Amino acid sequence: MSLLDAVPTVHQAPKKVGPGTYVIQDVQHALGAPLSVYLNSAVIQGAEPIVVDTGSARNREQWLQDVFGLVEPEDVRWVFLTHDDSDHTGNLSQVMDACPNARLVCSWTLVERFANAYEFPLQRCRWLNDGESFDAGDRMLVALRPPVYDSPATRGLYDTSTGVYWAADAFASPVPGGPGVAPADTIADVDPEAWWGGMVMFGIHALSPWLSMVDATRYAACVKEVRSHGMSTIISGHSPVIDGPRVEQAFDMIGRLAGTTPPPCPDQAVLDVMLAAMGGE
Template sequence: MAVREIAPGVHAVGAVDWNLRLFDALIGTPQGTSYNAYVVKGSEKTALIDTVDPKFEEDLLKNLMRLGLGSLDYIVINHAEQDHSGTLPLLLEMFPAATVIADEKCRDLLLRLLLVPEERIRIVKDGEALDLGGKTLEFMVTPWVHWPETMMTYEREDGILFSCDLFGSHLATSELYADDFMQIRPAAKRYYAEIMMPFRASVRAALERVSALDLQVIAPSHGPLYRNPVLILDAYAEWTSDAVKNLVLIPYVSMHGSTAKMVSFFTDALIERGVEVQPYDLTRADLGEVAMTAVDAATIVFAAPTVLFGPHPAAVHASYLLSILRPKTKFVSVIGSYGWGGKTVQHLKETLSHLDAEMIEPVYVRGYPGGEDLAALAGLADTIVKKHEDVVPRS
């Protein structure tokens, strides 16, 4: 990433990872990502806010050289995860006079994850400020806005919020700003679904704090910046609210066609009753898209056959991921087919019990679905319609 000015004395100096396709060996990143770092230079002191993933340390050092920085006074670490802090050990060697700024929990993690010398770290508390000379950094400790030690940094004079992972997106782009928000929105929603959604209550509390600031720019740690902050703030207000849509998400897998037949019939039954439906074949689906749909869905219905004595592994994987992502879904159920026995329904019920959602009686049949089985699916569709009437706002 080229060095670019955000405001006088404030520059973006991070790196773009154009080719990344799997983040943390877990999260799909079909559009790559960026590791954003920022320099804030006051009349007296200079601070670097966050670093980059270690494999891009050379890019960061080159950008600091392009700015002509012979020294750094402070290195602010908003988050200890290595894609934010991984270059810190090298920077402490390069800038021996620099002091690391972190909150107490972040300090503890930096000591363990990166073996940073404790004497190089200065702990800051929520609301504490650091005067750089005409540039004031105010620290906002926001635990569980992704990790227990996360912090945001607000530069008062220019109204710039360095928001850490909040409001980020895994998106490699040459554009510094997300001016075309409708183009950026899917990546931002995917990021929210996969990373922020498990901590929806904490994110909502942080959103209230952020909304009270005089904001000119939101500068996250991944993806483009927002110089029209209301766009991403409004999107987060929607995603973190309790409101759901008249939408049923159906993650499914079928081995010999029985479960697929049930999904096809059930999908049509819901559509005929005026319910939006989004089925995903788990053998080929992008789980990031499944998570994005879960942000809005009033109901999730898992459809899976029994493999030996339990659910198909693809359904186990997806149900586990959704259970830890904790969408605001109100209802869940299970449909599918078995041959001679097993505990598929019990297993999926136990996994989905981690969601704060009502379990609707499953429809699980032996063999290929016949007339009575299809009638039971129609009954399930009727039940979902009635349940949605109580939770989905009327248009």
């Protein structure tokens, strides 16, 4: 059994989270625990349709079916990349080939970091820095970096017309589940303590270990500034949908990450236990 075989992905149908806005959902079972992790991307329909991140190569066939079941490839005008992790860039080449009228919204940082894996069509690129915006015909979208991130290329995407904020990897948290158990549909379905524990584990061990070094006052100001945009729904690459009163709660939680003591990070002893459970493979 390979490691990939040991961590299966489960298809979840695209979920509508706002007017013309859909989350493209893939779910991966966590290693060694009865937990599931969302691997999300998004599609925004409208005058100039947008694909937000390009999913995982491992889920390519289903991902392409889900995306192009919502929008015709020829109609896509924008492809927005939040950062250069493989689960956000896995089908980039296929999307750009299939969508001849699309421009790739990214950044100089992303191109420099990822040019060894993808030949960027620079004449089709639009470089956008944190805080800058672009007009997609019937809506203005803002490249808004979330308070926590693991890549200097990270840019979130805020749709001012719907209040939906694509937060890249921020607000990530595993949810209870596993083989044969459907994962939580929204964060409201997750126990608050489990949500907080998952956000701490992911936020510090998998995303932003530098949180232990930041000035708490400056970090709080960053969280406040992002929140000031007034988003009504948060889509994270690795969380169920966060909406309603949970949005305020999510910002409160992410604001408390700086200085929080995380649980121990899994080590070789944990790996040995996992391998033994898998039959030593």
